[in-house]
Amino acid sequence: MELLSLFEKGGLVMYPLLVCSIIAVAILIERVRTYNKAQSNMPLLKEKVAEFVVAKKWQELRDICDKDGGAAAELVKTAALQLHDIDKQTQSLQGAAIAIAARLRAYLNYLETIVTLAPLLGLLGTVTGMIGSFSVLSVSNGEPFAITGGVGEALIATATGLCVAILALVIHAYLAQREDNLVSQMEEISAVYMTALVGDNDAA
Template identity: 45%
Template sequence: MYPLLVASLITVTIAVERFSLYRRSGTNMALIKAHLPQLLMDGEYCQATALCEKAGGIVGGLLTNAIAHRRVVNNLSEFLSGESIAAASRLKDHLNYVSAIVTIAPLLGLLGTVTGMINSFDVLSIAEGQPFAITGGVAEALVATAFGLLVAIVAMMIHVWLSQVVNRLISNIEMGASLCLTSIKED
C-alpha cells in the first residue's frame, strides 16, 4: 500500500506542477494571428515584438526570441525549429512518470493481492478450525487491488488531460512559427 500511496502522491504533484506551467504557457493566439503577419510583412519588428510580449506565453516568448535573432542566425527556419523542439520538450517533462504510474499501479495492487493471499494461507495453516481467520488476508488483498486500480485510473485520466493540453500548446507553437516564417520580411 505504501508504494501505491507514493505513486498517487507523485501523480498529484506532477499534475499540479504541470497545470501551473501550462497556465503560464498559454498564449493569446487570436491576437498573434490577427496582427503579427501584417506587422512582420511591413517590417515593423518593434511593434511585432511588443505584440508577441502582449500575447505572452510560450509562443509569445518563442516569437519574440525569433524576431530578436532574425539577423543573427543563418537560417531562421532552423532556429525556430530548434527552439520549438526545446519548448515542446519542456512541456512534455514528467509526463512519462505519470504514464509509468498508470502501468505500475495495477501491478503494485496485484502484488498486494498476492501477498495478502499468502498471508491468508499462512493464517489458515496456523489457525486450523477457524474459518474466519482467512478473511483478514483476503480483505488486505482486495483493498490492495482496488487501490492499485484506483491510482491507475486517476493517473490515466491525468495523463490524458495533460497530454491533450501539451498537444494544444505544441500546435500553437507550430502555428506561431509558421506565421513568423511565412510573414517575416527578408532584410
C-alpha cells in the same frame, strides 16, 4: 477513521501507492499552472506577427511577444532576435520549437509510469496478503474461515492500485491534450511567421 483502517489493512504496498497518488496530483497542479502561463492570445498574436514581420518592426514584435508571455510568443521572439537572416530565423524557430515542446512534455512520462506501476503494486499487495492468509490457515486449528478476512484485506491493495492507476490515466490524458493544443499553437504561429517572412523577402 474507516479510510485509515482500510489503508492499514492494505499492507505495506499502500504506502508506495499513496506516494504515487500524491505525485500524480502534484504533477497535475504543476502542469496546469505551466500550461495556463504558456497559453497565448492566438488571434491577436497572429495578427501582430503578420503585420510586424512584413513591416520589419522587430522591436514592436518582441514587445508584443513579451506582453503575451505564452509558448507561441516565446517561439516568435526567439526567431525575431535573428535579424536580417532568414536561414538563422528558420533554424531558431525549429530549435526553439523542439526545446519548448520538450519543456511542455516534462513529467508526463512519470504519469505513464504510475499508470503501469500502481496496478502491479496492488497485485503485489494481494499476493503477499494471500500468502499471509494461507500461513494463518495452516497454523489454525479447525478455523478454515481465518483465510476469508485475510483475502478481503489483501484485495484492498488491488482496488487501491486500480484507483491510483485510473486517476493517473485521467490526469495524463487531460495534460497530454493541453500539451498538444500548445504545440499546435506553436506550429500555427510558426506558419504565420514564415509566410510573412518569406513573402516579405520575395517582395524585396
